[in-house]
Every structure is written in structure tokens, then in C-alpha cells.
Amino acid sequence: MKRKKLGWIIGLVALVFALGLPAISRTLAVDLKETCSLSFSPLPEYADDLESADVVVDVFKVASAIEDPGVDSYSFEATETFEALAPALKNLAAVDYTALSQQAGQIVAQSKPEPVATVSVLDKARLEPGLYLTMPRRADMTLADSLEQTMVGSTDGTEKVLSFVNTSQYKYTFNPSLVALPSRMDENGENNTVNGTDWQYDFTMTLKASQEPREDGRIVIHKQVDALGGFAPAMFVFEITAEYDGEVVYSGVEQLVLTDTTSGTIEVDNIPVGSVVTVEEVYTGASYTLVSGSPSQELADGDVELTFDFVNALVPNNNHGTSVNNTFTRNGESWDVNQRYSREGE
CATH class of the missing domain: 2.60.40.1140 (Collagen-binding surface protein Cna, B-type domain)
Known part of the structure; x- marks a missing residue:
């Protein structure tokens, strides 16, 4: 009798997990009322050199987070400054985040909005849930003076906006980068609001850069x-x-x-x-x-x-x-x- 009862209990537990009732091994549904934190870390091979440059990151709010009813995910609603990106934000499955980051960077370069936060690599930004654009620079330079336009193709005249940081001997260039908070990072390092992983409300972003000797x-x-x-x-x-x-x-x-x-x-x-x-x-x-x-x-x-x-x-x-x-x-x-x-x- 005891064996039958134990078998019934085990079967019930298996059914609970099979039906997908609230799981114990992962976090609950996304909470858009919770404040997120964002910190930054340079690539290890550049960390010592960049430490001498007093790097800060300007953070711009591109979109607010809007809860998706009945689904453990959220959508974006573009802020006024980045209203031109609204159509792309409505179809995230088809979004090229690299291209979208460039579009957001071009808006910053042209309209020069104020960042919602400026964070050193030693600190954290406290941010509401949403989509944010990050652009590194030196603390002793304005972002406007830290931007440069680089030609992407010789046929259509397309330009790419970058921010740069100079140390004593090297120049580091950074692409504008978008980050969603809270985030879901999958096993491939992809950040997506519908990935089936735990929500991260405290997120550390790697500052990826290219390095070249200075010639100035x-x-x-x-x-x-x-x-x-x-x-x-x-x-x-x-x-x-x-x-x-x-x-x-x-x-x-x-x-x-x-x-x-x-x-x-x-x-x-x-x-x-x-x-x-x-x-x-x-x-x-x-x-x-x-x-x-x-x-x-x-x-x-x-x-x-x-x-x-x-x-x-x-x-x-x-x-x-x-x-x-x-x-x-x-x-x-x-x-x-x-x-x-x-x-x-x-």
C-alpha cells in the first residue's frame, strides 16, 4: 500500500512539471516594477590600459518596457527622442540589433539628447525597465567630441557612428550598443525578452572595442x-x-x-x-x-x-x-x- 501511495505522489509531481505550472527552478514572470541595475566591464585584454583613461558610459533610454498580457515577456514603446525607431520596435523578431543600434547612435549624434545616466566602469546605473543605448567616452571629454563618422561603403555613402576613447598610445573605438532591462541571456549570449531563461535585473555589459595605435x-x-x-x-x-x-x-x-x-x-x-x-x-x-x-x-x-x-x-x-x-x-x-x-x- 505504501508503495502504491508513493508511486501516486511521484506521478503527480511529474504531471505538475509536465503541465508547466509555476516552476521552482526559474524565476517568476517578469516584474516591470522592479528597478534594474546596469554595470560595465571592458574586455580583459584592454582593461589595464582603459583604466588609465577614466572611461564613462552615457546611457540613453530608447524605449519603455510594456508588459505583454498573459505572456512572460514584454514589448517596447519608443521614447519621444527615438520615435523614428518605433516601427522597428514593434517587430522585434525581425530586428537587426546591430543596425538598430546604429540608427539610435545616429539619432544621438544629430539631436544630442541628455543621457538618463552616465556611469563609470566602477559603478552601476539604477534604471527602469526598458531598452537603452550605451556609448562609452572619456570622462574629461563630451560625447559630441568623442564621436566620429566612418564611411561604411563607397557606393551609397552610408556612414557609421562610433565613439572613441584615447589612452596614451592607443585609440579604442566602440559601436553604439543596445541593452534590454531586465534581460534574458541565452546560452549563445543573445539577449532577448522572450528567451526561456531567468530574468536578470542586475546586468553587466561587456564593452567591446577595437584597438589601434594612435597616429595623432x-x-x-x-x-x-x-x-x-x-x-x-x-x-x-x-x-x-x-x-x-x-x-x-x-x-x-x-x-x-x-x-x-x-x-x-x-x-x-x-x-x-x-x-x-x-x-x-x-x-x-x-x-x-x-x-x-x-x-x-x-x-x-x-x-x-x-x-x-x-x-x-x-x-x-x-x-x-x-x-x-x-x-x-x-x-x-x-x-x-x-x-x-x-x-x-x-
């Missing part, structure tokens, strides 16, 4: 002469070379003309960060001799410009000019050079 370094060349002389402005020419791992990554020539002052400055941008920069004065002016220059330097930090100083002394031969005509005459086994200096207009 700057050098400054300072020129100082002890006096002005001659009949034309003094011109000085500098050759700039940057090498990275033995390879020339930048080469250029710049000139500086002094007319009524004994000092001048040249600024050169877009030098690859991490390279060793050499500046050589290849033309010292017809009436000047180089007194001192600067050695090669490593451009170790893209936010700190390198300075090169050059000092010249006037040689009083009155041949100060910008036009020189050299004539070479054979003298036995050597050559004599005769220089004719021309004033402007000659």
Missing part, C-alpha cells in the same frame, strides 16, 4: 636666432623622420621663415604615437650657422607634445636670403663653388 601625436619645433640681418627674410628647413620598430612611419619637410622677429615655431601633427622622432635642420639660412639642436625623442604619449629646440647665430656676411645660385668651377682635382644671393624680385 604632435611635435613642436622652436627656432631662436641671436639677431636678424641681410636683405631678405631668414628661411630654415627641417626634415622630420619618425621610426617605429626600425620602420619609417612618418617623413616630412617643414620650413620656417623669420621676417621681423628672432624666434618662431612650427607645429607638426599626425605623428604616430610610440615612434622615435628625429628632427634635422637641413638648411640653416644663408647667413646663419647652427649653434644647437635637439636629439631624437620617443613620442610616448599622444596627449603630450614633443618639443625640439634649435638655436642659430648670425654670420655677418650680408648673404641672408632665400634664393641662392651655386656655380661650380673645376680647380684641379677639386671644385670651387661660387654663390650668388638674390633679393626678392631679382
